[in-house]
Amino acid sequence: MQNKYKMPTPSLPTLYFDKERSSGKQDALKSLPSEIVNNVSSFLDWGDLARLACVQSSWKNVVADAAEFGGREATWELTTCLFGGEKLQEEGTNDNLLNLENSMNTRGLEKNEPLAVRYLTQMAGVPVNEEELHKIATSSESGHECNSILPTDWKCGDATNASGADEEALLLLARCQLDGTGVKSPNPVLALHYLQAAYHLTKSVKAAHTLALIYEYPQQSNNLVPIDVYAAFGWFKAAAEGGSVPSMAELALCYELGCGVTQSDENALDWYMKAASAGCSSAHFSVGEHYEEGRSVRLDHEEACIWYHRAAVMGEEDGVRGLRRLEDVARR
Numbered sequence: 001m002q003n004k005y006k007m008p009t010p011s012l013p014t015l016y017f018d019k020e021r022s023s024g025k026q027d028a029l030k031s032l033p034s035e036i037v038n039n040v041s042s043f044l045d046w047g048d049l050a051r052l053a054c055v056q057s058s059w060k061n062v063v064a065d066a067a068e069f070g071g072r073e074a075t076w077e078l079t080t081c082l083f084g085g086e087k088l089q090e091e092g093t094n095d096n097l098l099n100l101e102n103s104m105n106t107r108g109l110e111k112n113e114p115l116a117v118r119y120l121t122q123m124a125g126v127p128v129n130e131e132e133l134h135k136i137a138t139s140s141e142s143g144h145e146c147n148s149i150l151p152t153d154w155k156c157g158d159a160t161n162a163s164g165a166d167e168e169a170l171l172l173l174a175r176c177q178l179d180g181t182g183v184k185s186p187n188p189v190l191a192l193h194y195l196q197a198a199y200h201l202t203k204s205v206k207a208a209h210t211l212a213l214i215y216e217y218p219q220q221s222n223n224l225v226p227i228d229v230y231a232a233f234g235w236f237k238a239a240a241e242g243g244s245v246p247s248m249a250e251l252a253l254c255y256e257l258g259c260g261v262t263q264s265d266e267n268a269l270d271w272y273m274k275a276a277s278a279g280c281s282s283a284h285f286s287v288g289e290h291y292e293e294g295r296s297v298r299l300d301h302e303e304a305c306i307w308y309h310r311a312a313v314m315g316e317e318d319g320v321r322g323l324r325r326l327e328d329v330a331r332r
Contacts, residue, residue: 009042009043009044010044010046010049010063010066010067010070010074010077010078011042011066011070012062012065012066012069013069016065045108046063046066046078046081046107046108046109047106047107047108047109048108049062049063049066050063050108050109050110051108066078072123072166075119075122076123076168077107078109078119079116079119079120079123080116081105081106081107081109082109082111082112082113082116082119083111083116083181083182084106084111114182114183115182116182117176117182117183120169120172120173121169121173123166123169124165124166124169124170124173124194124197125164125165125166125169126170126197126201148215148225148226148228148230148231149192149196149211149231150230150231150234150235151208151234151237151238152234153196154196154200165197165198165201166202167198167202167204167206167207170195170197170198170201170202170204171194171195171198171204171207173191173194174191174192174194174195174198174207175191177190177191177194178221178224179222186222186224188221188224188225191221191224192211192214192225195207195210195211195214199211199238203242205239205242205243205247206239206244208235208238208239208242208247209235209236209247211231211235212232212233212234212236212238212239212247213232215227215228215229215232215235216229216232216236229254229259229260230260230261231260232259232260233251233254233259233260233261234260235247236251236254237251240271245275245278245280246280248271248272248275248278248280249271249272249275249280249286251271252267252268252269252270252271252272252275252283252286253268253286255267255268255271256268256286265290266296268286268290268296269287269290269295269296269297272286272287272290273287276307276310281311281314281315281316282318284307284308284310284311284319285307285308285316285318285319287307288303288305288306288307288308288311288319288322289304289322291303291304291307292304292322292325292326301326301329302329304322305322305323305326305329308320308322308323
């Protein structure tokens with residue numbers, strides 16, 4: 001069966017290898033007609049190009065040239081191969097941080113994570129001012145704990161061309177900086193910078209949700225970023241308003257518990273309803289709880305059972321437990 005994820009082979013300009021012939025320099029392919037050379041080159045994969053780069057000095061940049069000629073998709077493809085044939089995958093049901101999962105397809109290239117990060121950095125289109133980032137990291141201007149980043153704290157936008165920013169590259173660079181993949185050591189400040197850039201320059205709702213998770217759950221940053229419930233709330237709100245369903249449910253929970261914001265059953269129910277309408281199974285259960293307990297709405301066990309039933313049908317065990325708790329009403 002054909003692999004629907006199979007990527008096309010890299011491409012080069014039609015007369016790429018003819019420049020050596022016209023220059024009169026020694027050419028490893030000079031005994032072959034140009035037509036054959038050009039036709040054969042169209043079948044070369046990344047690993048083949050890497051081996052050609054070792055044949056003669058004039059071909060040493062052939063891999064980089066193929067990436068540049070192929071544009072964004074070719075560079076992304078090359079980067080994926082250099083990570084060891086790994087592919088991006090979102091983890092679990094929480095729309096979690098991007099992670100790398102081994103797919104055992106390097107396209108003939110040796111794994112080279114530092115080089116992959118270099119290509120990603122080029123793709124990202126976001127300059128890094130180390131001095132400015134250091135100031136951001138140590139500044140106490142924002143006044144909230146741990147100098148966390150909020151959605152309104154973007155300070156590097158003036159020097160960056162938003163049209164050149166690449167969301168996927170920025171998200172993966174952030175993951176690399178948190179995990180220490182392809183870099184000398186983990187750099188949480190740079191990781192947060194890349195995520196913030198993705199949000200502000202590419203309108204990435206995923207970046208906002210990721211930032212919220214980092215501030216809410218320490219394991220998301222390998223315990224490199226301290227918990228800040230206020231920053232988490234701010235980013236969940238930004239992502240929820242941008243349409244992130246998981247963030248809608250998380251934002252509702254923040255309002256319900258008063259986590260990073262003044263407690264409000266009314267606002268919690270509003271966001272649970274929005275998340276439920278968008279297909280979030282756990283939000284259906286939470287709406288049912290509000291009706292069962294009469295929080296910000298009239299106490300209505302029949303309505304609660306309707307929401308619990310919807311949650312149960314969607315696979316939520318809490319919904320089943322809710323129906324058992326209101327068994328007498330549910331049987332009507």
